[in-house]
Amino acid sequence: MNHPVNPALGRGVDTDSGMVSGEVAVNKATLYVVATPIGNLGDITLRALEVLKAADIIAAEDTRVTIRLLNRHGIAGRLVAVHEHNERRAAERVTALLAEGKTVALVSDAGTPGIADPGAQVVAAVRAAGYPVVPIPGPNAAAAVLSASGFEASRFLFCGFLPARAAERRRELAGLVAQTALLVFYEAPHRVVGSVADLCAAFDGARQILIARELTKIHETLHRCRLDEAVAWLEADDNHRRGEFVLVVEGAAATASSPPEVDVESVLKTLLAELPVKQAVALAVKLTGGNRNALYKLALTLKDEK
Numbered sequence: 001m002n003h004p005v006n007p008a009l010g011r012g013v014d015t016d017s018g019m020v021s022g023e024v025a026v027n028k029a030t031l032y033v034v035a036t037p038i039g040n041l042g043d044i045t046l047r048a049l050e051v052l053k054a055a056d057i058i059a060a061e062d063t064r065v066t067i068r069l070l071n072r073h074g075i076a077g078r079l080v081a082v083h084e085h086n087e088r089r090a091a092e093r094v095t096a097l098l099a100e101g102k103t104v105a106l107v108s109d110a111g112t113p114g115i116a117d118p119g120a121q122v123v124a125a126v127r128a129a130g131y132p133v134v135p136i137p138g139p140n141a142a143a144a145v146l147s148a149s150g151f152e153a154s155r156f157l158f159c160g161f162l163p164a165r166a167a168e169r170r171r172e173l174a175g176l177v178a179q180t181a182l183l184v185f186y187e188a189p190h191r192v193v194g195s196v197a198d199l200c201a202a203f204d205g206a207r208q209i210l211i212a213r214e215l216t217k218i219h220e221t222l223h224r225c226r227l228d229e230a231v232a233w234l235e236a237d238d239n240h241r242r243g244e245f246v247l248v249v250e251g252a253a254a255t256a257s258s259p260p261e262v263d264v265e266s267v268l269k270t271l272l273a274e275l276p277v278k279q280a281v282a283l284a285v286k287l288t289g290g291n292r293n294a295l296y297k298l299a300l301t302l303k304d305e306k
Contacts, residue, residue, distance in 0.1 A: 026054035027134075029098050031126045032105045033119065035112040035138030039216035041072050045138045049073055055105035057097055059090065061118050065109045082106065084118050091125035098131045105136075112140045116160040116186050142184050145212045145246040148222055156182035156248075162195050167301045169195065173202035174298045175264050177290045180251040187245040193234050199249060200227045202294035207250040214243035252289075264288050268299055277303060 026032070032051045037043040052058060052070065058077040060066035070077055082090040094104055106113050106122055113119030123133055146153040159176070162185055163169045176183060187195050192211075199209070205228030212222045221240070225233055227249065234240050267287055271280035281296045288295075 026051055026103055027132070028101045028103055030103055030132045030134060031094065031098060031123070032103070032134050032136055033113050033123060034105045034107050034136040035140065036066075036069060036107050036110060037216065038110040038139045038141050038144065039214065039220075041069060043139050043216060044069070044073070045136070048136050048138055049075070051105050051136055052077060052107075054103065056102040057094075057104045059094055059104055059106045059122065061108040061113075066107055077105075082118055082122055087118050087121040091122045094122050095125050095129045095131070098126060098129070110139070110141075112138065115140065115142075115158075139216075141186070141212075141215055141244075141246050144215055145210065145222070145248055146182070146184070148212075149210045149248050150224065151182055151208070151210070151248060151250065153182060155180075156184055157251075158184045161186050161188075162191075162198075164191065166194065166198065170198055170202065170294065170297050171265060171301060173198055174290060174294045177202060177264065177294060178252050178262070178288060180254040182251055183249040185247040185249070187247055189241055189243060189245065192241060192245050192247075193231060196227075196230045196234060196247065199247070200230065201297070202291055203227060203249065204252075204291070209250070210248040211240075212246040212248070213240070215246065217243070219243065262288050264290055264295070265298065265302070268295060269302060272299060272302060 032055065034048050034051055035045075036048065053075050055077060058066065058070075058079050059082045060079050061083050063079040063081055066079060080090065080093060082094070094106070097104055106119055108117035108119060111117060114123055126133055142158055146156065157176075157179060163172060185195070196209070196211075205226060207227045208224060209227050209230050210222060210224045211230060211233070214220045219239065219242075223233060264284070268280060268284050271283055275283070277296070277299050281292065281299050284290060284295050285292050
């Protein structure tokens with residue numbers, strides 16, 4: 001299926017800079033993935049506004065949230081809901097709209113759709129159906145925090161939200177202990193203390209963490225400290241635990257003698273099949289370089305599940 005597409009969303013080119021000019025040409029039967037502000041409504045891009053104005057349909061994670069953005073900029077759009085509970089059905093609806101020749105703009109409540117937000121299933125279905133998908137870049141919480149973190153961010157691992165259940169969260173963290181890249185997590189206010197405590201237990205408490213909350217909003221806070229100081233900072237003031245969080249944690253120190261990354265859980269399962277917990281954990285520490293406390297907690301979880 002062939003559909004005309006202009007991925008640059010603009011036909012004019014500045015010959016001096018090589019940049020595409022501001023002329024916007026929105027195509028029919030095309031899905032535009034539009035990044036929207038993560039807090040401050042002024043962070044919307046001019047190109048995003050033009051696409052939202054021109055789109056026949058705006059597919060939104062929460063139409064109540066998106067309507068506030070549209071009203072702020074005087075945009076009257078037809079909205080349909082695309083949230084985590086209806087994403088598969090919404091993907092079918094969006095694909096059907098594209099088949100009618102409609103232009104669809106996909107937005108989440110904040111930031112870039114599909115990155116720890118609904119949207120990925122919609123994009124996958126549209127691509128599978130042969131329709132063009134055009135990204136309209138803009139705000140992203142992880143990128144914003146990394147830019148202001150002071151960490152060397154040439155290599156990082158975006159982990160999204162950790163599991164809500166403590167046992168599952170600790171298991172996932174145990175698998176990240178030897179990761180040398182920066183680790184980036186999103187977290188909700190009611191879970192942030194528990195998650196940071198588990199980060200400290202799993203990793204070296206001397207590692208640095210950047211705690212960012214309420215990005216681009218009035219009470220925006222970015223606090224950097226040692227991991228073993230982080231829980232105390234969160235608990236020192238109720239305001240420190242309010243808002244949506246991005247957590248950036250230093251990776252493990254890389255040395256010439258560092259062992260290659262291994263599947264910690266698989267190693268531990270194999271050892272537990274032959275050895276008591278204490279001996280299995282001691283040997284797993286030697287084999288993987290993992291944190292003893294974190295591996296012990298993981299071993300108990302694995303034994304309980306068995």
